[in-house]
Amino acid sequence: MSDVYLQGKTVNLRATDPEKDVQWFATWQRDALYDRYMDSLPAVMYNKDQMKDWYEKQITSHLSSFIIVRKADEVPIGFIEISGYDWHSGNAWLGIGIGERKNWGKGYGTEAMNLLLKLVFQEWNLHRVSLAVLGYNARAIRSYEKAGFKTEGALRGFIQREGQRWDMYMMGILRSDWEKLQENNI
């Protein structure tokens, strides 16, 4: 299937199906560490129905969600999503998560990010992509930098976890940043 897009070297992206994929989200959320890297809001447990309802609601409110599938064994290992579009200014917000700790630090996220950035810059005509990341998530920040994101500032003491205050880092990549990276990679 040469016309299938969103294919990388080690991972592919496919559409998230709330009905089929809730089992994966339900598994990934069991690790509180995963939840607490993902979001500044309280980590919670959703059952499969809640999870499916949440996803169905998100889809209708313009969230584009993809499942990251490892090519070697075709197992879903995480998700990546774009939301909060501002079409006239060409901005949208990105979220990404790799479910299990054993799959962290292997470059899967960076590769998924590259696939998605290519889609949103070359097909969707976005001008920039934004994201917010918790200050203690150094691994994620490194991965975003590798994909071409620049740190644009930090909201001081935005989040409290385990008795400490942490900054929320604001990051962004312009299409021009991304295009420069592509030239350098050729």
Place this chain on the structure above:
Amino acid sequence: MELTNIFEGERLRLTEVDPKADSEKDSLWSHSIEYARNRKSNPVRPISALESRKKLEEELKEAEEEGNRFHFAIRSKDEKKELVGFLDVVNIEWKNGQGFLQIYFGNEALCREYLAESVQLGLTYVFDELNLYHVCMEIPAYETAIAAVLEKAGFQHEACLREIIFHEGKYFDRIMVGLLAEEWRSQKGLK
């Protein structure tokens, strides 16, 4: 202990939003480009009184249901009780004591006149009443006069989102400024 009326400033009062009455002015103001940009009626366009009313009603309903935002109309303290703008505290994360303060005025003259006082009313509300730890405000980079007022109120530059705003065929940055409760208190000489 004698409590202060935190909704009252020198010339202004924070009051309830009245969708029926306030939508008339909101609609009128939205025909000026500057107000439309600040009001984030995305993309910029004039809105009718009916649409404004529905939006204001929807905001109040969501505030009630979700409990993470508060909406006020800023009015003059005199008998006219004239609407001069809106003040919202949105996206509150109670766990983190974090929120965003948004203030809009009907026009530039009102903004010049009343921004500093409104910011103080907003800060008193978020820190002394809501007990937030940190509050953020967002301003387009070209609004340098507004940035100066916020800086004087103690806000610090925290982030600059590059080319995230589009007006008149050009991209502009958005500045995020923030203030911590402890900074605000020490600035006011309170402990």
